Structure formats: structure tokens, C-alpha cells
Amino acid sequence: MDSAAALGRIAIIGAGRMGTALAGAFREAGLEVTGPLGRGADGAGSEVVLLSVPDRAIAEAAAVVPPRPGLLVGHCSGATTLAPLAGHEGFSLHPLMTAPRSGARFTGATAAVDGSTPRALEAATALATSVGMRPVQVQEEDRAAYHASAAVASNFLTTVLDLAEALAGSAGVERERLRPIVQAAVDNWSRDGGAEALTGPVARGDDATVARHREAVARRRPEDLELFDALVAATRRLANRLDQGPSSV
Structure with missing residues (x-):
């Protein structure tokens, strides 16, 4: 895909520091964003759902999102593999950057990405580059x-x-x-x-x-x-x- 804008609407689930920071950064980059939404949201009406929730809550949050053709579901965990996204075309996008209460700036930061399909990996890469991050693929066995x-x-x-x-x-x-x-x-x-x-x-x-x-x-x-x-x-x-x-x- 040429840019993250081609992905369509992005729903961010999880209103913590990272989810809030990413939502703001994606909007500044001109992307169509819903949220951050609270846990339990299903991301209806979006082509991409990005879960910015604690690692232990990823599987539960992903299970609430109904699978549908073309939908991409990702998480923002650095240590977690794609296994909790089973049943979805999944990706991961972890900014190698802190998100304090004062907010975060992602330009120049590395982003660890992965995807269960080439399209999912490409989407994670596009999202990272849209806010100035430098993506690098980290294999599942290396995540921890x-x-x-x-x-x-x-x-x-x-x-x-x-x-x-x-x-x-x-x-x-x-x-x-x-x-x-x-x-x-x-x-x-x-x-x-x-x-x-x-x-x-x-x-x-x-x-x-x-x-x-x-x-x-x-x-x-x-x-x-x-x-x-x-x-x-x-x-x-x-x-x-x-x-x-x-x-x-």
C-alpha cells in the first residue's frame, strides 16, 4: 500500500497513555481515527483495530472484535507474539518510545512490527512510518x-x-x-x-x-x-x- 491512509478508518481500543498518544499522532498525520475507545469496544465501522491494552488483556480484547473480511487487528505490545490475535489477520506495532503523562513524540523512534500475513506486516509498517517511526521486524522468538x-x-x-x-x-x-x-x-x-x-x-x-x-x-x-x-x-x-x-x- 502507498500509505497508511489507504488502510481506511483506524479504531484504537485502550485509552491509556500509549493509546492516547498514538491516536493523537495518527490524527496529526492525517489518518482517520476513532478513539481511543474503552476496553470492550468492538471497533465497528473500522478497517483497522489497534489494541493498546495491557498484555494480559490482548486476547480478551481481540475476542470482542468480530472477524470480517479485510479487517486487520493489531496490538501494541513489545513482548507479546501474534498468538493472542488468533482468528484475525493480525499485526503488532510497538513504538520503542516512552509515553509519559505529558505525551509522546514518535518521530525518529524505532517501531517493532510483525504481521501474520504480508498485508498485515505492510499495514504495521505503513502505520509506523506515517508518524515518523522507523519500523523493524522483530521475530516472535525474539520479542521478549x-x-x-x-x-x-x-x-x-x-x-x-x-x-x-x-x-x-x-x-x-x-x-x-x-x-x-x-x-x-x-x-x-x-x-x-x-x-x-x-x-x-x-x-x-x-x-x-x-x-x-x-x-x-x-x-x-x-x-x-x-x-x-x-x-x-x-x-x-x-x-x-x-x-x-x-x-x-
């Missing part, structure tokens, strides 16, 4: 690993940054002061990869400084001491990938 990478990159990173914010705050330093070093670390990782981008006391083998860090965490964030220890161990494994020189950070 793919989605785990997304969780590590967004959720776990946020957890680590929350610890950094707490420690900085205990020293009278505001969260915004950490932004440049966080941005630089992300930029360096993006350009060079993890091992090459790694700096700091663990990378240069400064165990005395690491021990002082641990003492500070134990005093000021004792609930996160186990997390700190796990991060130090993982960082040492990363540092061992390369024979790194001295670090200035």
Missing part, C-alpha cells in the same frame, strides 16, 4: 529479549537516575545539575558503545573511591545499597571488555 532491552533502556535507566538524584540531593545539588553528564554519557554510548564509553572509578580500578561511594550510599540511601553493589559488579564486567586507560571523571 527485544522488550527487555526497551525496559532496561528506559525503566531501569530511570531507576538508576533516581538514585543519582537522591545522592546529589543529599549533597545539596539539584537534579538539573546532573543533566549534562547524563546526556554526555548517553551520547558517548550511542556513538562508541558501552565499553568504549565507560569512565569513572570502576573503569580505572580505583577501588578506594568505589569504597567511599559505597559508604555514602549505605549512609544516605541504605535501601539502594544492594542496587549499588549490583551496578558496581556489572560495571566491572563491562570494564573488563577493554584494556581502558585513565579516566578523568
Whole structure:
């Protein structure tokens, strides 16, 4: 198909953050959208039904949609295969992007897509590109690993940054002061990869400084001491990938 507009009306079922964000983005792209609709809607009058519901609810939501010739039914889950869409010509479209309460912008983001037929895969690809996403097909056996990478990159990173914010705050330093070093670390990782981008006391083998860090965490964030220890161990494994020189950070 030439564009997502050729798909016809798209019904989005699920009024959470992602469903709401996708509905807005598709409308901005000039697509005909119904919703987001609440769970239990059947998507009547639409040529495409996109389920933006929790993974555990996909099969139930799909079962409410009556099969009919030409209808495409998709879900937005990153970890789930197409199995819960059985009985439909199914596809998946997972934006590799967070959708906070403030909304989401999808331009430039990757989208993991798949389809039970070539037409369904083509539809998922067209929907992704209509809002500026870059589609990549992820096979069913790889879905869990793919989605785990997304969780590590967004959720776990946020957890680590929350610890950094707490420690900085205990020293009278505001969260915004950490932004440049966080941005630089992300930029360096993006350009060079993890091992090459790694700096700091663990990378240069400064165990005395690491021990002082641990003492500070134990005093000021004792609930996160186990997390700190796990991060130090993982960082040492990363540092061992390369024979790194001295670090200035």
C-alpha cells in the first residue's frame, strides 16, 4: 500500500497513555481515527483495530472484535507474539518510545512490527512510518529479549537516575545539575558503545573511591545499597571488555 491512509478508518481500543498518544499522532498525520475507545469496544465501522491494552488483556480484547473480511487487528505490545490475535489477520506495532503523562513524540523512534500475513506486516509498517517511526521486524522468538532491552533502556535507566538524584540531593545539588553528564554519557554510548564509553572509578580500578561511594550510599540511601553493589559488579564486567586507560571523571 502507498500509505497508511489507504488502510481506511483506524479504531484504537485502550485509552491509556500509549493509546492516547498514538491516536493523537495518527490524527496529526492525517489518518482517520476513532478513539481511543474503552476496553470492550468492538471497533465497528473500522478497517483497522489497534489494541493498546495491557498484555494480559490482548486476547480478551481481540475476542470482542468480530472477524470480517479485510479487517486487520493489531496490538501494541513489545513482548507479546501474534498468538493472542488468533482468528484475525493480525499485526503488532510497538513504538520503542516512552509515553509519559505529558505525551509522546514518535518521530525518529524505532517501531517493532510483525504481521501474520504480508498485508498485515505492510499495514504495521505503513502505520509506523506515517508518524515518523522507523519500523523493524522483530521475530516472535525474539520479542521478549527485544522488550527487555526497551525496559532496561528506559525503566531501569530511570531507576538508576533516581538514585543519582537522591545522592546529589543529599549533597545539596539539584537534579538539573546532573543533566549534562547524563546526556554526555548517553551520547558517548550511542556513538562508541558501552565499553568504549565507560569512565569513572570502576573503569580505572580505583577501588578506594568505589569504597567511599559505597559508604555514602549505605549512609544516605541504605535501601539502594544492594542496587549499588549490583551496578558496581556489572560495571566491572563491562570494564573488563577493554584494556581502558585513565579516566578523568
